[in-house]
Amino acid sequence: MTASMRRPSRREMVLGSVAVAALFAARPVLGKEGLDDFMAFSRRLTGQEDLDPDLGAVYLQALQDRAGGAVPLDFEAEKKRILRQWFAGVIETPDGARAVAYEEALMWKAMGFEQPIGTCRGPLGYWSEPPAG
Amino acid sequence: MAEELSADVVIVGAGIAGALAADGLARQKIDTLLVDAGPRITRASALETYRQAPNRSLPGAPYPNTPYAPRPIARDPDYYIVQGGPDPFATLYHRVVGGTTWHWEAVSLRFLPDDFRMKSAFGLASDWPIGYDALAPWYAAAEKALGVAANAEEVLGSPRDGPYPLPPMPLSYQDRQFENALEGTPYRLVTTPMARNTEDYAGRPACCGSSSCVPLCPIGAKYDAMVHVEAAERAGARVIAEHVVDRVEVDDEGEVSGLGFKRPDGSSGRIKAKVYVLAAHGLETPKILLMSRSQSRPGGVANSSDQVGRNLMDHPYKFSWALADRPVWPFRGPVSLSSVESTRWGDWRAERPAYRVAIYNIGWAIPEGAPLSTLQGLIDEGLEGETLARTFGDRISRQVGIASMTEQLPDPENRIVPDFSKTDALGIPRPKTFYRFDDYTLRGMDACQAVHEEILGRLGVSRLRHSRTPWAGAHIMGTYRMGDDPRTSVVDRDLRSHDHPNLFLLGSGVFPTGAAANPTLTIAALSLRAVEPIARSLRT
Numbered sequence: 001m002t003a004s005m006r007r008p009s010r011r012e013m014v015l016g017s018v019a020v021a022a023l024f025a026a027r028p029v030l031g032k033e034g035l036d037d038f039m040a041f042s043r044r045l046t047g048q049e050d051l052d053p054d055l056g057a058v059y060l061q062a063l064q065d066r067a068g069g070a071v072p073l074d075f076e077a078e079k080k081r082i083l084r085q086w087f088a089g090v091i092e093t094p095d096g097a098r099a100v101a102y103e104e105a106l107m108w109k110a111m112g113f114e115q116p117i118g119t120c121r122g123p124l125g126y127w128s129e130p131p132a133g
Numbered sequence: 134m135a136e137e138l139s140a141d142v143v144i145v146g147a148g149i150a151g152a153l154a155a156d157g158l159a160r161q162k163i164d165t166l167l168v169d170a171g172p173r174i175t176r177a178s179a180l181e182t183y184r185q186a187p188n189r190s191l192p193g194a195p196y197p198n199t200p201y202a203p204r205p206i207a208r209d210p211d212y213y214i215v216q217g218g219p220d221p222f223a224t225l226y227h228r229v230v231g232g233t234t235w236h237w238e239a240v241s242l243r244f245l246p247d248d249f250r251m252k253s254a255f256g257l258a259s260d261w262p263i264g265y266d267a268l269a270p271w272y273a274a275a276e277k278a279l280g281v282a283a284n285a286e287e288v289l290g291s292p293r294d295g296p297y298p299l300p301p302m303p304l305s306y307q308d309r310q311f312e313n314a315l316e317g318t319p320y321r322l323v324t325t326p327m328a329r330n331t332e333d334y335a336g337r338p339a340c341c342g343s344s345s346c347v348p349l350c351p352i353g354a355k356y357d358a359m360v361h362v363e364a365a366e367r368a369g370a371r372v373i374a375e376h377v378v379d380r381v382e383v384d385d386e387g388e389v390s391g392l393g394f395k396r397p398d399g400s401s402g403r404i405k406a407k408v409y410v411l412a413a414h415g416l417e418t419p420k421i422l423l424m425s426r427s428q429s430r431p432g433g434v435a436n437s438s439d440q441v442g443r444n445l446m447d448h449p450y451k452f453s454w455a456l457a458d459r460p461v462w463p464f465r466g467p468v469s470l471s472s473v474e475s476t477r478w479g480d481w482r483a484e485r486p487a488y489r490v491a492i493y494n495i496g497w498a499i500p501e502g503a504p505l506s507t508l509q510g511l512i513d514e515g516l517e518g519e520t521l522a523r524t525f526g527d528r529i530s531r532q533v534g535i536a537s538m539t540e541q542l543p544d545p546e547n548r549i550v551p552d553f554s555k556t557d558a559l560g561i562p563r564p565k566t567f568y569r570f571d572d573y574t575l576r577g578m579d580a581c582q583a584v585h586e587e588i589l590g591r592l593g594v595s596r597l598r599h600s601r602t603p604w605a606g607a608h609i610m611g612t613y614r615m616g617d618d619p620r621t622s623v624v625d626r627d628l629r630s631h632d633h634p635n636l637f638l639l640g641s642g643v644f645p646t647g648a649a650a651n652p653t654l655t656i657a658a659l660s661l662r663a664v665e666p667i668a669r670s671l672r673t
Contacts, residue, residue: 045517046517046518047517047518048522080512083521084509087512087522096187098185099186099189102185109522110521111464111504111525112462113464113465118183118349118351119343122342124331124332124341124342127303127305127306128466130462131465
């Protein structure tokens, strides 16, 4: 996680709740409460149980910022955005794509890695054998 | 007031060519100033920039691209270079202290004896003024300086006297699959000599398999020129960043008398020295020389031959990528470990280019930007949940990519000139290229594609794809060639300007021909060899 990430304030959480409820108002998957709903929805969408709620708050905020108070009509596009957030750790901003998570991105585990690319991942020659498991 | 700097020897460009020379001179107690246009960065800051880059796989991702020392970027050939055509000159280099070795792959091959005598052996281009034997001891010194890991028993076509400084890198699981597939073919896989530590060496640790050598080794197990920038400083050299040299001044006697520079804030100054060395790589060095035109030298400095900026060469690539039938587990260990090198020699070089085939260990990272692009593709297809994770993991585990790097012949019409009408933020002309792939290169592309079909066919793949136009190797060579004849070359065999006795030019710009081997070890060997002539010229 980077220094640019922070826990949203109570006010932002409440706003988040309203925005996400509105965001997915036509869908049964999301119920009432902002971040909790977003996390539950994210768990179903990614198939991963162990998701970081701090990161979830950043991702939710990014979706809300992008929607700018409007209700996005393309539910499939929103789902793809959320998947990209969790798997790649990348959000969309008005200035373009921005990485907000690295180790925590789900892509590494899906590739069978305990450590992401760009970090030390084992002793010399570990790569001579296929990954365990 | 204009700043004035002085030293006995000033070297412009703190990449591998300049850093090795600075270290060699400083260790002889020579007052040496090493100047770079770009900023000085740290490994930690580059790593943080890399992790925060949305597209981390691009080789430029960790490195600054400043308005005062701009550089090309991958996948947008028009960004900095002005493309004069007909073909785009796509390339990438870094304008930071440490230069482009920050992101290099660390391939450390010697050229072959025949690579120095293309005219004599094949009737092509021209011979080098020096042969393999003259450079062999300097290759050995360069291998020691960089810390090259390889197996001396393997036949690479370049005779050698002793072992490499480091034992060879263990090959990857994927390399073994290729090795098995190629049994019985003429394509024998070898462990590529690489400047990447396989044990502690020169105070740097062994490789820990981050698989990010390009763009950045997180621990300095891979050699980069910061090793010798820092060594030069310890030996007493001064290193100054963010000074963009844009002028070489020559006095009435034909001696270089000073350099002009600009700083990021637009202020300017001069550097005075006894001996001047330009080592700013294959586009910026000729650009500075050609910009330094005057009434008495309308063609620029060091250019009585009219060869400065000409004979621009790269190593055109054919890239092929596919999905292996079974998992090969890429993205574990260094970005590349093995290669076919025996295709660098043969009588057929008169007809088509020599080449080497590298087995990449990073799936589709180079051609498509994997793993992020693979992930995005599956999300776009509508996959989600466990299916997304499982499919992504399976696809990644089976991605293979191989690349042939080919020799390109020098052509005087392929050239770089300063574009005085298109300038950067400091008002300095941007480089403009005129560039064309000839039939020799295009024949090589076709031949390499057929070889790739055979290699990947034997491995067992689907979804095979090939690059169509030649891809850039980002090796910039030939633009201030060396030779014995001042009418046809820019520097002599000691890399001294034919025109100006106190001016030396380092880097791959001096290569008369480019071979089919990555240029860095030869750049390093030539720089180490140039230290004594530079020191000697100071004494006379």
